[in-house]
Amino acid sequence: MQDPNPLPWGAQDRFQAHFIVRKNTGRNNTDFIARTILSTQGHFGSKKIKGVKWDGGKLAKILDGDSALTEMIQKQSVNDATIFVDPTENAVRIYGKWKNNFEFGISKELFEIYDKIAGHIKAL
8 A cells, every 4th residue: 555645755856055155163153153034025926025134143243234235135035035144164154945946046146145145254
């Protein structure tokens, strides 16, 4: 008899691009943790971003103070504006939400946002 609820093993149709910034974070890994908190209006496909706040450590406070970065993020879709920053042993990862093969891609504007965040990481 076949299982009516099979486990989702095997290749999944989901992708996620990670941008790696080489940075020795030392013992203060929590300083390099950040994620966007979006305030939105509308529903479903018409949802628009009204404001962007950063939650996390020192890096989040620096990113929160960058008004040019905030303006760039507000022009993105809700999925692209959801950004996470996590430290690893000798680098810091910048990434967004998982996307399927039709949605997957990095626009020039999104690359500029990630590059600006990387600049703040290097300066910290």
